[in-house]
Amino acid sequence: MASFRDWLGRVVLGRELMDQVADGRIGSVRNPFSGHPADGLTPQRMAAILRAAANGEPESYFELAEDIEERDLHYSAVVATRKRSVAQLPISVKAASDSADHQKHAALVQSWIDDDVLRASLFDMLDAIGKGLSVMETDWQYQRGNMLPRELIWRTQRWFTFDQADGETVLLREGISGEPLAPHKFVIHRHKAKSGLTIRSGIARIACWAWMFKAFTVKDWAIFCQNFGQPIRIGKYGRGASEAEKDVLWRAVSGIAGDCAAILPREMMIELTEVGSKGTSTDMYERRADWHNREISKLVLGQTTTTDAVSGGHAVSQEHRLVQEDIERADAMILSSTINMQLIRNIVAFNFGPQDQYPTIRIGRPDEVPLKDFADAFSKLAPEGLTADESFLRERMGIPAPKPGAILIGGRKPGPAPEGDVPPPVSKKEQPGKTVHSMFDGLFNKSAHARSTSDDVIDALTSRLDRDAAGAISGMVDEVRTALMQATDLRDAAERIAKLNLSPDGLTEAMARGMALAHLAGQAALVDDLRGSDE
Template identity: 25%
Template sequence: MAKDPKNDPAKPALPPLDSEVASQASDPFSTVFMGVLRSNDPLIMERGLAGSEAHELYRDLRRDGKVFAGLQKRKLAVVSRGWTVEPVTQSEQGARDAAVVNDILGTFGFDRICGGLMDALLVGWQPAEVVWTLADVAVDGAPRQMVVPARVVKRPHRRFVYVQDGDAAPELRLLTRGDMQRGVAVPPRKFIVHRVEAEDDNPYGLGLGLQLYWPVFFKRKGVLAWTKFLDRFGLPIPWGKYPREASPREKGTLFDALRAVSNDGTLMTPEGTMIELLESKINGSATPHQAHVEFMDDWIMEVILGQSPRGGNGGALAAAATEREGVRLELSQADSDLLSETLNATLIQWICEYNGLQPCLVYRKIEKDEDRKAESETDKNISELGFQMTEEGVKAKYGDHWERKAAPPAPPALGGGGDPASFAEGEAAAPDQVALDQALDAALSNDAMQRQMEAVLAPVFERLQAGGDPQAMLGWLAERFPDLTEDKLQERLAQVLFAAAVWGRLHGQA
């Protein structure tokens, strides 16, 4: 009799299923009012911010050019890559359903919403609302009405809060005019929330804004001080001197003249007055303000891209560039994977459930751009070892727009069979030419004659095997035998004889 695994004393008891013991609701150090969870971001807590004020604190950082440029690099590095939809279970039906989901994603700006959801990199989380509609989608060549997204709209953070009641998981709720504290429950399969570094006691996540706030703050102060410095020392101040006995009218005339020179500031003193200015002792073109701003820019880009954009020179610069490229690809792949997890658990799953499709997954593969020049050189080296790439391999590697070249035309036939070859400017071969061809064949059949001809025609063979053109070869043969050029008949005969011997010899060796 088989033992019941539940009552088997050799096995431990089952653990608590689908439950949390140390949840946020039972945390004695957490202050929760009416179940509404607050962010545990230290900067937000330090400033006593809540709700929309906390989110706007980080959104304001995008006004900085370096922050905006760095975030754009992170976002576009993912969005610029193509997406792939695959079924969870490999089957013929799953492959067809994955193709249908792929077609649906191309109808409502999938890349655009991916870029919008990646704003969570800065703030920590980003909600978006799916607007569903009915549309005809081609399935196996026939239209079929399906529930598809008409658009996905990015929503402001201030409209939402997370509420936790009891041991239940935190729930996203929508703030309305009727309930500004806890909000109302959102409909199922309606809102996508992409989160970064979300924790148990902080479902809102932690974005890069926490690390970017202070370098941006100090950079703005440095730029302000730099601007004041340039305003004070960048332009000369006009200085007018008037006699001590000058009248008020004369002083006014001098003042008007100084104001005409500069509106930023002027100086008027009686003659003999001593004025000294405390000048800056800075040497060189750079200033401490510039160094300060550049240091903050490096700090900002290191937070966003994972490494400072500055490096040494020479080999150190090349090594740093290679390392930055590797870090950038890793960050882009990580951003893509996290975004795909969010989409696969929400939008992609909902599309499949609403339309009875096999479960599918979407993902992007981030790879380094291939060096076509290096690859072509490698292929050339391999071909020199005696290997040949198939036409399918060439198309798979370099694109479908490549095809094999047409075979070069065969050399003209000589002697009997077919049209006789003619090298005389397109003229038809005369009967004498045919007789000459036959005589040449008979001469070459003689072993002694053949050895003599091989010695004579050795340079001719070398020139042809090196890629010589037949028309150019005729001129070369005429120059090779100058004593045959006095008479046109002898020149034509010499050209036909030697050209026929060479091409006939090569044709016989093929």
């Protein structure tokens, strides 16, 4: 069997990579059947299990964590939600550089990812969220002439322990103290909810207390409902009733339903007695169980809105969804780091030899601007000169290029074809002001078909009057402003304005010139019309 060099340059035998070493066997220390420490669990036993795990014997703790996930509906749901939110994210490959060799390495990794070996294993790798770590045995096999992981096999954490020397090194349960793991045969994913020893960093260690007290509450609630959710049956018999008659009466009342029944001597009559104020007691159980559920949601998902209907409306839901996305992004980053360090580098090294740089994978959504914001921004910036390749826009918006002969919807609206270097039309606001003299020249010298319109004449006269009047008015405004700035109070301001000798002569002259020009323009238009009719 051939040998390989790992990414650190160490020699690894192919036989050691291809043999399975962590399978379970009945009668061995790796028993495939688990115990159930959650049966009849008490606070004392819970504390003992957690203390033993912290001291290097985690088997009972791993069994308890699995029991909780099986028995608690809410905990199982939120943990599965957190796992699946990451397991379904896209996986991308980035080459170490643009060189041909690095691109070849990335292509090999991409082809392996396309086989969905990694995708099928992400959910099991994320079992570390609850228990602190997960162990996947790698089944290395030749595929298409390359040494690649054919399968990542989940191995229960019960089959592993920790080295007593450091409390962190994972050992295979074998013999008395365990054996070191075979090199490159296992992917150990550590997913810590807090800093410290791996065995004490899983969320199951924190959630187990909430689960136990919630289990007590639900059990008490069930007993309450069984005893007081239905009326108590009381059978009454007479003084002279025989034992046989009493037996008949007892079978009658106990056969109705449940165990809350009794018999009393009084003419063998049965009454149904309701328990008062049971609604308040039932509400207490429900509120306590809901509180524990909300605490578990905060622990696992960081919020409660995505699992429970709470007040606050859409805004609160959006904020809580952002919290969940932050946790999802962090989970994906930790998982990507584990796969890059323990799998991707060896995939390249086993097939191409040790490298200075290796490709990397990234699990997660691309950090892109939301599609609506992107479309709005581009529609505003495109008229200002921003350009982009059509293929990029189609890829970004998920719109494929149309096939030949396809019926098209949308597209650019047809516009008039450009004619040489004709400048674009200028709006009226951008047009330079025309003098009244030029307007009169146009009226008398141009033909009737080419003369300026009456609207142009009116615009020119209005602009001329506006300029003449503005100069006259500005003189008066300056005098009033000076008086107001020098005044000490309102009375003084009124007196100063009254003393001003404002002359309206300038404004009167401007108005007179405007009226005269308008009269002349009208006469000129009349003369032009008469000439046109004579021709």
